[in-house]
Amino acid sequence: MIGFVTAALLVVVAVVVEIALPGRDVYHAGWYNVGLIAVVGVILVTGRKRFRKARTVRARLAMIVVILGAAASGVAGAASGLLGADNQTVVGAPGQRVPIETLGVLAFPLAGVESSVPAGVSLERPFHTPMQIGVHSLDAGNFILNALPRDVAYVEARDAHGNRLTVTQPMGAVFLSPVLLMQHRQTIAGLDLPYDSFNVPAARRVVKAVLFTPAQAAMVLRGQARFREAAVLFAVDDENDRLLPHAIALSAGGRSVFVGGLMLRGTVESYPAVEIFSAPNLAVTAIGALLVLAGTIALLSQLLSRDDRPDVA
């Protein structure tokens, strides 16, 4: 009996851990899930034998409850591990709506320098009210979502007269957006730096933007102590991707630089990406855990009280 109950509790703990500590690769490992299913199988087999030996209705009911709870939790865990999508990080542009298969649509807000409203990605699903995704985990049925702050650059391009020009990102997540998501990496002076690029069609310019943290900016620009703030390095090409002469400049602290015939300004902002982990269904796991606990308590109380009298007086 102790082994039976211990195995059931083991299943529940293994599945609850997947929710409490989401995102571990081991949860998708075949051996982990096969093991989980095997333990559930052992519970079913041993439970059947114990069920036949149980002398009271109460004991039999308790065993049914334990078996059902362990099976529910185990199936939830194995289904998540075997059928759930791999961990992924969704980087969306402000205003973008990113559909996620089997989950819903992630709506990335217009925020940062463009809005006073705090940035918060929301999850929209059919028949559900939109849910805000915060820094802390949010369980959305079979998924756990985390908001992950990351640096992006908000850029402005103007002509020599100060007239604002359209910024486009033909290779970006959104065609029309002045927010660079900085998803690419490049090594400059031994530093691994994020970069992105955008077009200014009205001026026929292609601009590459490399993001520096304050420490990186200070390191690169030795002796210029004023660079103690995040910076964006602009490199301006013509429409044929040829670098123009004297067309590299650093915009620090949101200040504008005139380079390649453009007045460019880069502001480093924090904007959330969303980490998505598949996880066991929270409701099913909770129900399974409660069933196992309730059944275990009933079985243990019977064992402790040695109440093995039959139901017929």
Next chain:
Amino acid sequence: MRAVDIFVHRNRIGNFSDREMSGQRLLQHDAVRQRIGAQVVEPGTNLPERRALGEALSDDLDADPLPGSHQIADVGETRFVLAHKDDCQFGMNPLPAQRTRTCDEFRTQIGGKASSVENQGGHAVAVSSVEGGAPTLKSSPVYRYVVWLIALVGLALAFAVLEPFFASHSTKTAGPAGLTGQSAPVFSLSDDRGSPVSLDRYRGRVVVMNLWASWCPPCRAEMPDLQHLANLYADRGIAIVGVNEGESAVRARAFAQSLRIRFPIWIDGNERYGRTYGALGLPTTVILDRRGTVVRGFDGALTFDQMRAAVASLSTTK
């Protein structure tokens, strides 16, 4: 209720006992009893006869679902069939070890609960008189409902666990048509003369929003047709709005004047509409109904006929 416990100890009809144990069916009819009495009780009954009897008995059992007049009770490790006094039934002992016990062993096992244990044709039958008898899980009237309930709960849990892995919630198309059916986002913008404007002012009218920029040749080509459309449908509740994406008001106004555009020109410096409509390029045209819901989205320049066709049904709808 006065009940009689009858335990039939059978060591020669394994077919029946297995079936009965698994299905928890009880023998009730006199005809069945007679067949058992006539054939099974004979110790020398051979295997083919026992199989034939098993088939006949199975038919009877299948046709005779468990009636509610009897109950099952466990005493120690022995299972009893409790029945009305005049309703003689046969039951099974589910434990193989007890199939070989003698009448005395039964009497000892069930103690004072059996008033007598009889040997009937080589089968031990324990008979006791008890008042009523506590119902067990299986004999309870709610047993069947409990089983169904457990099955339904299991199915519901399985559905809850597995359904999300196979259902698709992301059928939205990309591009400006992706917001079809949803309320159009409303941003506070300025027009090319600096006055604040908003879509809220256009509720009750069909709105054709055209996103454009001065550096975009297709936008330039499309603009005169939009002005023509605005002229044609001005008195039919249709408004045309040109939303400049990412440029200053000076450039936008100069562009509009060069083409003699008279419909409102809005300045969307941060390209918010372009982003929220999922514009794949410029120009992009989105049509809103009178309630502000997106009904159509077009990527690229439209011909005048396409514009007319898109708004024709909406212009007559009140």
